[in-house]
Amino acid sequence: DQQVKQNSPSLSVQEGRISILNCDYTNSMFDYFLWYKKYPAEGPTFLISISSIKDKNEDGRFTVFLNKSAKHLSLHIVPSQPGDSAVYFCAASARTGNQFYFGTGTSLTVIP
């Protein structure tokens, strides 16, 4: 029962262009969403988060958009850089819950 879904296993983008990574969730109780970035042989590192009271959060080149009615969030990276090449995980939690639910990840490749 995958409550958080990332339907695109991989994405390739040219350096300097925008990368858009998508994530869907099914549980309407989720009210906090995060994006993590993971390099091979390393643990995931926190990138950006958004609370359900907002629909957008921006941090430098990274912006997360939340569409609660569609139960959809996306991560925009602009401009994309080769160092952004990694696996990106979307995660969600509910204030009343004990755990974070992770998607299966999207592998981003930024082509120089």
Place this chain on the structure above:
Amino acid sequence: NAGVMQNPRHLVRRRGQEARLRCSPMKGHSHVYWYRQLPEEGLKFMVYLQKENIIDESGMPKERFSAEFPKEGPSILRIQQVVRGDSAAYFCASSSQVGNEKLFFGSGTQLSVL
């Protein structure tokens, strides 16, 4: 300010042996989570612990797996009588509070069962 420390980084076991994975949370964090990543899959929740208490173990297999977070020392994930299907990357994460607080992850332990 050290991050989440996991050891060993790599662990090789033969079928039927025991595996012990250790995790020291970030300083000041009292909430520890264990996640497992199987090849080509995402991160699957296993267990959530606070000091001396298991809060949620709904993601942990009922047999052979156990976890603890003692008053002193690291959190331990223990897998008894390992099988090939236990081969995976095991990640520990910690947070300073529960609910809507981001997790900080360790580098993981790659368990290989021969």
